[in-house]
Amino acid sequence: MNRPQLDKNLDEDIFRDFYYLKEELVAFCKHEYIQATGSKEELTNRIAHFLRTGEKLKVNKKRKIKNDISSLSLDGKIEENFVCSEVHRAFFKENIGNTFSFNVKFQQWLKQNSGKTYKDAIDAYYKIIEDKKQNKTTIDKQFEYNTYIRDFFDDNKGASLKDAIKCWKYKKSLAGHNRYEKEDLRTL
Incomplete structure (x- = not known):
């Protein structure tokens, strides 16, 4: 069976059986006036619900907490609800080097370790990079x-x-x- 065109008459189970690019999911959502933001998995679940019930789910937007950090230090504490900002990126690049990037594991570590210091974060970053070299990393489901x-x-x-x-x-x-x-x- 060839991949069917994504439209509002598609059966939910058939939809879930095939692979669609995120851009196709977003285009479908926009066409059907369904919220078109979020991860690929969120879009897939929203579309599947719509195909099954005809109902357009209302999605509560998460309120982002803005970081108003003008100066970070190694002794400074990682704030709750950490957001990877340009200020943080500049700080880590200055302390780690231009090869720094917010990889998924490091982002998860930052979000799970509020209250620890930025020095702890840098140490964790180096450990994550070393582990990545030694082991095959797990690729998240959406990839x-x-x-x-x-x-x-x-x-x-x-x-x-x-x-x-x-x-x-x-x-x-x-x-x-x-x-x-x-x-x-x-x-x-």
């Missing part, structure tokens, strides 16, 4: 493409990115999961 490509290369040493992408495009056109399987190579 199906990244997971697929990594698993493709794990199973096909020396293969080309062009082949990996061709297999990915084949896989996402099928109903069901989007995880790499050896059988996907038949498309090459």
Whole structure:
């Protein structure tokens, strides 16, 4: 079965069986006047609910707490409801170097460790980077493409990115999961 067009008459189960880009989900939401913000998973659940019930879910917007931080120090405490701001980015780049980036693990650490110092955060960052070098990292669920490509290369040493992408495009056109399987190579 080829991937069906995403429209308001699509069955919820068929919708969930196929892969849609986030930009397709956003376009559908805008067309149907459904809130079009949030993660891919949130959009998918909102659309599935709409396809099942015809009801457009109201989403409560999370109130962001603004950080009015003009000066950070190593002894300063990580605030509650931490937000990765440009001020924080500049601080960490100054203390870690230009290679610094707010990777997912570090963002999670910051959000879970309010009250600890920025020195603790820098130490945690270095540990996260070291762990990343030593171990295969977990890719979050919403990054199906990244997971697929990594698993493709794990199973096909020396293969080309062009082949990996061709297999990915084949896989996402099928109903069901989007995880790499050896059988996907038949498309090459």
